[in-house]
Amino acid sequence: MKYLNIVFCIVSLLVTTAIAVTPNVGGRLIGMSTRPRPKGLISNFHVSHVTIGYQGGPIMTGAVNVYQIFYGDWSKKAAARKLLSYFINNLSSSRWFDITREYFELDDLNRTHYVTGPIRTAKYFYDNYSHGKSLSHIAIRNIVRGAIKRKYLPTDYNGIYVVYPSEDVTSQDFCETLCGYHFYFGNDTSAMIKYAFIGDPSTQCPSACSALQYPNSPNGLFGADSMANILGHELVETLTDPLASSWIDSGESVRFLLGTHYLLDAGSTSTVQDLNSRLFLSTYAFPPSSQENADKCAWQFGNNHTKNGNMWNIKLGARKFLLQENLSLRKQACVMKL
Numbered sequence: 001m002k003y004l005n006i007v008f009c010i011v012s013l014l015v016t017t018a019i020a021v022t023p024n025v026g027g028r029l030i031g032m033s034t035r036p037r038p039k040g041l042i043s044n045f046h047v048s049h050v051t052i053g054y055q056g057g058p059i060m061t062g063a064v065n066v067y068q069i070f071y072g073d074w075s076k077k078a079a080a081r082k083l084l085s086y087f088i089n090n091l092s093s094s095r096w097f098d099i100t101r102e103y104f105e106l107d108d109l110n111r112t113h114y115v116t117g118p119i120r121t122a123k124y125f126y127d128n129y130s131h132g133k134s135l136s137h138i139a140i141r142n143i144v145r146g147a148i149k150r151k152y153l154p155t156d157y158n159g160i161y162v163v164y165p166s167e168d169v170t171s172q173d174f175c176e177t178l179c180g181y182h183f184y185f186g187n188d189t190s191a192m193i194k195y196a197f198i199g200d201p202s203t204q205c206p207s208a209c210s211a212l213q214y215p216n217s218p219n220g221l222f223g224a225d226s227m228a229n230i231l232g233h234e235l236v237e238t239l240t241d242p243l244a245s246s247w248i249d250s251g252e253s254v255r256f257l258l259g260t261h262y263l264l265d266a267g268s269t270s271t272v273q274d275l276n277s278r279l280f281l282s283t284y285a286f287p288p289s290s291q292e293n294a295d296k297c298a299w300q301f302g303n304n305h306t307k308n309g310n311m312w313n314i315k316l317g318a319r320k321f322l323l324q325e326n327l328s329l330r331k332q333a334c335v336m337k338l
């Protein structure tokens, strides 16, 4: 079976050259799960506090550009677009982002290189429904690929491309099992395009993918305010685990991940990419957890300020956001800052 060959290929690469070898095939679509609910589809989801370990792959060092793709109809949402840019541009100067700076990669001489940032917005692009109003995972990948191919956005292997479908667009698994995810494509391990999908929950699932009390939000933009939390989650995971080979659950769960099946967050969908950059998709139900750093703290906000139903827990620049906590390596805990 081709699928299994690919899996074994990754395993042997990791075993023979333990450091900094990154498979250019395989990996999973790393989703941010919807909020845990007592009953229903995601009832088995729980946040595990088992520490994550370094698995030998790369992280993203240095300055990282974020290329935003506003998909669908953003014509009346300049304020939301600006809020998301503001969030990105103010994130890496926060103490929250210092948590991310604890994460590192080892090069082939075992030298340590940390996530540094800064992250900042670069070119953005409006995509006027090029793939319709119902997006599969592959369509989302192709939206990014198309924007680069047609030179609306530059090719930047140290960048992160973010696709934000407008609230009228439905996306595969969005609201059902996940709120956002990050993934990658390309043929060459040293030249992979990293991208993320961030859904707008405001009309489709204001409670499954937002912790805010609809319609209240810190900046008066429920959709963008909710997306900021998902965006923070996916950005730090992309920085610390861009190819799902660096900072992800350690030990048995990862051996299981590589040797048997691609494990997933509760009920989400795995995406396996072969050498021809085709995508295989398959879904497993509630496997043991395989989580990245922000997954450990998803939907945990620590103390928040609440006024008239409006919740926030962090100030970035002059604006307030409700942003989840993150996993500190040193503290082995979910924290808002170091």
Ligand SMILES: *[C@@H]1O[C@H](CO)[C@@H](O)[C@H](O)[C@H]1NC(C)=O
Pocket (backbone or CB within 6 Å): 085, 086, 087, 089, 090, 093, 317
């Ligand atoms: C916050 O974001 C705004 C808008 O993108 C930007 O002008 C400002 O310089 C940022 N502030 C910091 C401290 O990065």
Ligand SMILES: *[C@@H]1O[C@H](CO)[C@@H](O)[C@H](O)[C@H]1NC(C)=O
Pocket (backbone or CB within 6 Å): 108, 109, 110
């Ligand atoms: C790097 O560290 C690993 C694990 O400690 C060790 O097996 C390997 O020989 C080291 N490589 C170099 C180049 O020092």
Ligand SMILES: *[C@@H]1O[C@H](CO)[C@@H](O)[C@H](O)[C@H]1NC(C)=O
Pocket (backbone or CB within 6 Å): 128
């Ligand atoms: C988007 O496409 C629609 C239908 O093709 C068209 O009416 C509209 O002008 C386009 N908008 C932009 C900003 O290109």
Ligand SMILES: *[C@@H]1O[C@H](CO)[C@@H](O)[C@H](O)[C@H]1NC(C)=O
Pocket (backbone or CB within 6 Å): 185, 186, 187, 276, 277
């Ligand atoms: C990967 O390689 C194939 C075959 O050479 C090529 O057609 C395709 O465009 C490449 N994909 C990327 C993302 O570079």
Ligand SMILES: *[C@@H]1O[C@H](CO)[C@@H](O)[C@H](O)[C@H]1NC(C)=O
Pocket (backbone or CB within 6 Å): 211, 212, 300, 301, 302, 303, 304, 305, 306, 311
């Ligand atoms: C915000 O704080 C209130 C009061 O402590 C708490 O009940 C609520 O669950 C918190 N909200 C979130 C999203 O953590």
Ligand SMILES: CC(=O)N[C@H]1CO[C@H](CO)[C@@H](O)[C@@H]1O
Pocket (backbone or CB within 6 Å): 301, 302, 303, 325, 333, 334, 335, 336, 337, 338
């Ligand atoms: C709930 C929780 O862990 N909150 C912590 C967030 O981080 C700050 C700073 O380290 C702590 O004071 C909180 O207790």
